[in-house]
Amino acid sequence: MKEKTLLKGNIAIAKAALNCGCSCYFGYPITPQTEIGEYLSFEMQKNNLAYVCAESEIGAINMALGAASVGAKVMTSSSSCAVSLMQETLSYACSDELPIVLVNVMRAGPGQGYIFPSQGDYNQTTIGGGNGDYHIISLSPSSVQECVDMTYKAFYLAQKYKNPTILLVDGLLGQTAEPCILFDNPYKEIDNSSWALTGAKNRPSRKIHSLEPSQNKLNKHILNLKNKYDLIEKNETDYEKYMCDDAEIILTAFGSLARAVKAVVNSFREKGLKAGLFRPKTLYPFPYDALKKIASQAKAIIDIEMNLGQMLRDVKLGVLSDSKVYFIGKPTGNWLKKEEIIDSVENILKENYANI
Amino acid sequence: MIKNFIISGSGGQGILSIGTVLANIFMLNDLFVSYCPCYGAEMRGGAVNCEINMSNEELLSLQNEKADYVIALNQTSLDKFINKVKKNGTIIVNSSLAKIEKTRNDIKYIFAPLTQEALKLGNIKIANSIALGILSKITDNFSIEKVKKAYEKILKNKTELIQKNIEAYLFGYNYLQERIQ
Numbered sequence: 001m002k003e004k005t006l007l008k009g010n011i012a013i014a015k016a017a018l019n020c021g022c023s024c025y026f027g028y029p030i031t032p033q034t035e036i037g038e039y040l041s042f043e044m045q046k047n048n049l050a051y052v053c054a055e056s057e058i059g060a061i062n063m064a065l066g067a068a069s070v071g072a073k074v075m076t077s078s079s080s081c082a083v084s085l086m087q088e089t090l091s092y093a094c095s096d097e098l099p100i101v102l103v104n105v106m107r108a109g110p111g112q113g114y115i116f117p118s119q120g121d122y123n124q125t126t127i128g129g130g131n132g133d134y135h136i137i138s139l140s141p142s143s144v145q146e147c148v149d150m151t152y153k154a155f156y157l158a159q160k161y162k163n164p165t166i167l168l169v170d171g172l173l174g175q176t177a178e179p180c181i182l183f184d185n186p187y188k189e190i191d192n193s194s195w196a197l198t199g200a201k202n203r204p205s206r207k208i209h210s211l212e213p214s215q216n217k218l219n220k221h222i223l224n225l226k227n228k229y230d231l232i233e234k235n236e237t238d239y240e241k242y243m244c245d246d247a248e249i250i251l252t253a254f255g256s257l258a259r260a261v262k263a264v265v266n267s268f269r270e271k272g273l274k275a276g277l278f279r280p281k282t283l284y285p286f287p288y289d290a291l292k293k294i295a296s297q298a299k300a301i302i303d304i305e306m307n308l309g310q311m312l313r314d315v316k317l318g319v320l321s322d323s324k325v326y327f328i329g330k331p332t333g334n335w336l337k338k339e340e341i342i343d344s345v346e347n348i349l350k351e352n353y354a355n356i
Numbered sequence: 357m358i359k360n361f362i363i364s365g366s367g368g369q370g371i372l373s374i375g376t377v378l379a380n381i382f383m384l385n386d387l388f389v390s391y392c393p394c395y396g397a398e399m400r401g402g403a404v405n406c407e408i409n410m411s412n413e414e415l416l417s418l419q420n421e422k423a424d425y426v427i428a429l430n431q432t433s434l435d436k437f438i439n440k441v442k443k444n445g446t447i448i449v450n451s452s453l454a455k456i457e458k459t460r461n462d463i464k465y466i467f468a469p470l471t472q473e474a475l476k477l478g479n480i481k482i483a484n485s486i487a488l489g490i491l492s493k494i495t496d497n498f499s500i501e502k503v504k505k506a507y508e509k510i511l512k513n514k515t516e517l518i519q520k521n522i523e524a525y526l527f528g529y530n531y532l533q534e535r536i537q
Contacts, residue, residue: 006376006383006391006509176418177376177391179383256418263416335419 004179009147009169010035012180013103016151017075018043020185022101024050024074026063028082031115032171033105036077061086061102068098069208071196073155077103079171080121081112084129090164091130094225095210097195099158101151103167105174108332117171118332119255122310125168126284133222135229137165137236138283140254144178150281156187161232162195168283170306172335173256233285240279241294243269247276250298251345252291252315253305254280256335261304263338264345275345283311291318298324299353302345305329306336326352357412359495360420363487364405364437365429365450370484373510374427375406378488380506381498382408388415403432425495427487429470430454448490450483466490468531474524482524489528500526 007015014036017025025044027037037053044051050067054060060076067074078086083104093100104125108118125138137157139150150167158165197206212218240258243265244250253261258279268275278294280287295301301324303315309327316322328344330336361378365371372393379391393406407423409415421440426447428434431454434447438459441447446464449456452471468490474483492498503525507518 004383006380006389172392172418175392177379178415179389259416259418266416337419337421338417339421 002181002183004181006177006179007144007182008035008175008177009141009144009173010105010175011039012144012147012182013077013151013167013169013174014039014043015182016148016185017101017155018047019182020073020152020155020187021189022049022073022075022155024064024067024072026052026054026060026067026074026076027078028054028057028060030057030079030082030107032107032117032174033077033079033103033169035174036103036105057082057085058089061089061100064100064102065089065093065096065098068093068100069096069197071192071198073159074099075101075103075155077105079105079107080109080118080124081107083121083124087124087129090128090136091132091134092210093164094130094134094136095132095221096208097162097225098164098208099155099162099192100164101154101158101167102164103151103169105169105171107171113332115171116332117175117306117335119170119257119306120310120331121168122254122283122305122307125166126286126314133226135163135232135284137161137163137232137285138168139165140168140281140283141173142254142256142258142279143180144173144176145180146281147173148180148182152185152187155185156190157232157236159190159192161228163228163232168255170255170257176256236282237285237287237290238281239287239290240277240281241290242277242279244276244278244294246274247294248274248299249345249349250276250278250294250301252278252280252301252303252311254283254311257304257306260336260338260341264341267338267342268345280311280314283314286314286318288314288318291315292320295319300324300326300349302326302328302348304336304341307331358415358417359410359425360423360442361408361410361425361427361491362405362423362437362440363408363427364403364433365427365484366432367402367404369404369429370481371404371429372406374484374488375408377485377503377506377510378491379408380509381492381503382410384502384505385496385498387412390415390418392418403436405433405437425491427491428454429483429487446494448487450487452483466494466532468528473527473531477520477524477527479520479524482521485521485524486528486531489525490531491528492525493529493532
């Protein structure tokens with residue numbers, strides 16, 4: 001058993017990336033994720049790995065695209081407004097089928113916003129701002145330990161499905177230190193020798209590009225991508241359910257805010273109210289089916305976020321009825337406290353359910 | 357059992373250092389802990405504070421409105437955090453850099469001239485560790501081995517500095533007892 005270490009979310013992510021063989025990092029500093037690049041700038045140089053502080057985020061993500069095409073395990077990290085700059089290349093990487101790990105440690109938006117913590121990039125991550133039929137696998141950690149676990153998983157899924165993967169981290173979690181265990185990467189290595197551009201000596205040449213002037217071929221390519229996304233949705237959907245089995249009130253939340261919501265559930269249970277927490281660990285693919293099953297027997301579903309209701313759309317799609325779905329949230333700043341959430345939930349119940 | 361701590365002062369006073377030492381002490385005692393720093397754009401002289409939460413079961417709230425224990429190493433942080441102390445909570449104030457004045461009667465005050473005491477011990481930088489010693493005395497009895505180990509984790513191989521900080525910590529730990537006698 002490896003020993004526990006007190007690590008900030010940002011540093012835990014950087015360490016885990018090195019542990020699972022990240023050989024290239026490109027990035028441009030931005031609060032609240034700068035420690036990732038700072039830490040890697042020392043460690044990657046020591047280990048003779050590629051580290052480039054790019055001239056911009058557009059540069060960073062395109063360097064990542066290039067490195068991924070030659071088969072390198074590559075990561076870039078940034079925050080909200082700067083991840084906006086990367087959208088074009090993410091769409092390209094999906095079409096090119098290139099594994100890129102992008103860590104987004106969220107700050108407040110829209111526009112430049114400020115460094116306050118927020119969960120405002122749910123839509124940017126799960127829907128995206130690129131063009132075409134594409135999806136990006138997105139993982140949402142709720143603790144520093146999960147930052148480690150999910151960094152490993154992000155690299156694995158990116159390589160396995162040859163698709164960009166986003167680790168969507170709350171600014172609060174990037175900056176908070178918690179004890180965690182840096183265990184060894186549990187995932188197997190994925191062989192990329194069949195597609196990586198490694199020089200065509202003794203083999204036919206290969207090309208990776210998204211341009212396809214033939215209508216038939218382009219249709220076929222997009223349908224192939226769709227098959228891949230279907231497979232991802234079937235195999236990789238992940239969630240946590242807490243006290244949901246007999247719950248009358250389901251609270252939904254993602255990221256570190258879900259922990260405060262868990263405390264709310266405990267508190268309601270002590271008072272005899274049957275509450276439960278449903279937390280998606282993968283935001284894409286979203287666990288619609290699991291939520292639908294749980295929600296069918298619940299009287300109310302209350303979505304709680306540090307934004308103005310971005311996951312709410314997916315929650316409603318899962319529940320398939322918005323008559324019993326409610327929302328609690330605020331855009332940015334100090335995380336919603338347990339007491340605030342309890343008050344808001346009680347108000348919703350009082351207004352809508354006389355008998356709970 | 358959940359306990360919340362705020363350590364505050366100005367940049368350069370070692371606020372974040374003893375914050376991480378305290379968090380490591382909790383971790384080494386197999387408790388759940390979170391540590392969150394907060395500082396302005398300026399590194400030296402600006403306001404700095406950190407929040408540490410400790411629990412013997414899974415820690416669910418990373419940010420809390422109020423704290424059971426607050427350390428304020430200067431007047432600004434005393435003013436800023438005095439209302440963040442929970443009812444019946446405790447505030448440790450560095451009276452070398454803050455007025456001895458009780459504005460609340462529902463909390464416990466500990467005033468100690470930490471900067472002066474640190475200077476007497478030979479290093480102005482270890483006022484923070486004296487405060488940590490006082491805090492340890494009134495919260496939990498941690499084995500000194502684990503405290504040492506926590507300092508070693510932060511200060512790595514700076515043996516002399518570790519020793520000086522442990523000395524300050526122990527001075528703080530015994531400070532109240534000596535004053536009461």
